Amino acid sequence: MSDLEQFRQExxxxxxxxxxVTMREPVKSFEDMYHGGRNPEIIHPDQKVWCDRMAERGWTVPQWPKxxxxxxxxxxEAKVLSQEMARIGARGALWSFGIVMLGPALLQFGSEEQKLEHLPKIARGEIRWCQGYSEPNAGSDLASLATKAEDHGDHYIINGQKVWTSYADKADWIFCLVRTDNSGSKHEGISFVLFDMEQPGVTTRPIKLISGSSPFCETFFDNAKASKSNLVGEEGKGWTIAKYLLTHEREMISSFGAAPKKSVGQQAVEAIGTDASGRLANSVLRQNIAQYQLDAMAFSATMARVGDEARAGQGLGAASSIFKYYGTELNKRRNELNIAVGGESALGWEGEAYADGRVSRDWLRSKGNSIEGGTSEVQLNIISKRVLGLPDQ
Ligand SMILES: Cc1cc2nc3c(=O)[nH]c(=O)nc-3n(C[C@H](O)[C@H](O)[C@H](O)COP(=O)(O)OP(=O)(O)OC[C@H]3O[C@@H](n4cnc5c(N)ncnc54)[C@H](O)[C@@H]3O)c2cc1C
Structure with missing residues (x-):
């Protein structure tokens, strides 16, 4: 028996x-995933049991070093693990910005002390992280950020405002872009720092999304403190780290476009029924669904191939913009189709009959996919410059 086959059996x-058994069910929503943290939101006690057992083996982050x-x-081996989890329908034990965003950046740019301090806590789901990038005047033009970090010897004092900070009100720590120097070009003088959100200088104010939920916040720093031991990379050179982290964020967001387990076609047949020849009894919808399903399958296959080709842990680099762009546009198409398939019943907002508006709320939430992590327009700019090498206009 090969080593890999033995690993599979074990x-x-x-x-x-x-x-x-309860963790062998698909997650119903983002909230239904386990995110860990100092005060974890536990919907079912088995979420923590499952996370702790997986973390004990290092399998919440299977490819990170032990x-x-x-x-x-x-x-x-990581592929075998994910195949075996899929075989029994096991859900991921822990999902966090620490795993998908900060971890890869720390592995690449963090000091040994920073890796030893922060990565195990991410892997065990002890600390939940949020991302402090966008500001009221720095979204697509992120390098215009103005949140200021002043040097106070062994620490920085931070003042300014972030916006759209997802789950800032639930996070324990933040990875944050701050300006430590104003004298050079806007891409210089940006630093990448980590600090605890549980301190007097940090305030969060939830903002309501069009879908009705409040997953993100305005975040205010009023003399917040960050130890210099938590400056990642060199002072003033945070832009390179920021961009690297964004490629991992975009890769993660692009996966929203992967083909869902229960196809839209199946759902349509259940909702609308079939004609005499067994085909979906609505020819326009049939064509749109078929085209969507072909595109989603091709996208999933391409993601799997490119994922296999990428060196473990290294990510896709600028090509992540291609996947981010296409995956999020696909996800929006899927949600449009879900509305069309559900008809009137998909438009309900509240109540059991409408599953508390799951379809309409997901449809509205999907509109944000092509904005978060960098808008579709910005991804097209990156693809033209950094992937295709086209000249500036
Ligand atoms: C659901 C969600 C979650 C988010 N979570 C976080 C988070 O956790 N942390 C965080 O820091 N940020 C977060 N964001 C913010 C997100 O990164 C920004 O919204 C995004 O970068 C766009 O910035 P903006 O909103 O300021 O829009 P703007 O930059 O003002 O853009 C407005 C419009 O102009 C277009 N545009 C701007 N510049 C160009 C250009 N050069 N070429 C072509 N078109 C252009 C844009 O495409 C867009 O259509 C989140 C956003 C959403 C929607």
């Missing part, structure tokens, strides 16, 4: 013994 047995709380698996 993994299968371990998952059978350790994955609670010394940082990871599983130390190679690409082949």
């Amino acid at each position: 993994t299968r047995a371990w998952l059978e013994d350790n994955c609670p 010394e940082y709380g990871g599983g130390g698996l190679d690409k082949g």
Whole structure:
């Protein structure tokens, strides 16, 4: 038996013994995923049990090195783990910005002390992170950010405002872009710092989204303190780290476009029925769904291929913009189709009959996909310059 086959058998047995039955169900919503943190929101007690068991083996971050709380698996083993989890319908044990965004950036740019301090806490779901990038006058033009960090010897004092900070009111720590120097070009003088949100100088104010939920905040820093030991990379050179992290964020957001388990076609057949020849009884919708499903399958296959080709943990670089652009536009198409398939019943906003507006709220939320992590227009600019090498107009 090959080593990989042996690993598969051991993994299968371990998952059978350790994955609670309740965690073998697909997550129903973002809130239904386990995000960890000092005060975790626990919908079902098994979420924490499952997370702790997986973290014990390093399998919340299977490919991170063992010394940082990871599983130390190679690409082949990580693939087997995800196949075996899919086989029993096991959900991911922990989902966090620490795993998908900060972790890769720290692995690449963090000091040894920073890796040892922060990565294991991310892997075990002990600390929940948020992303302090956007400001009221610095969204697409992120390098115009003005939040100021003043040098006070062994620490910085931070003043300014961030906006659209997802889950800032629930996060324990923030990875934050601040201006430490104003004298050069706008891309210089930006620093990447980490600090605790639980301190007197930090205030968050939730903002309501069009979908009715309030997942993000205005975030205010009024003499907030960040230790210099938590400056990642060199002072004033944070822009490179910021961009690297964004490629991982975009890769994560692009996965929203992957083909869903229950296809829109299946849902349409259940909702609308079939004609005499067994085809969906609405020819216009049939054509739109078929085109969407072909595009989603091709996208998923391309993501799988490119993911296999990318060096483990290194990500896709600027090409992540292609996937971010296409994946989010696809996800918006899927949500449009869900509305069309559901008809009147998909438009309800509240009440059991409408599943508390799940379809309409998801449809509205999907509009933000092509804005968060950089808008579609900005991705097209990046693709033209950095992937295709086209000249500036
Ligand atoms: C759901 C959601 C969650 C978010 N979470 C976070 C978070 O956790 N942390 C965080 O820091 N930020 C977060 N953001 C903010 C997000 O990164 C910004 O909204 C985004 O970068 C766009 O910036 P802006 O909103 O200021 O729009 P603007 O930059 O003002 O853009 C307005 C419009 O102008 C267009 N535009 C601007 N510049 C150009 C250009 N050069 N070429 C072509 N078109 C252009 C844009 O495409 C857009 O259509 C989140 C946003 C959303 C919607």
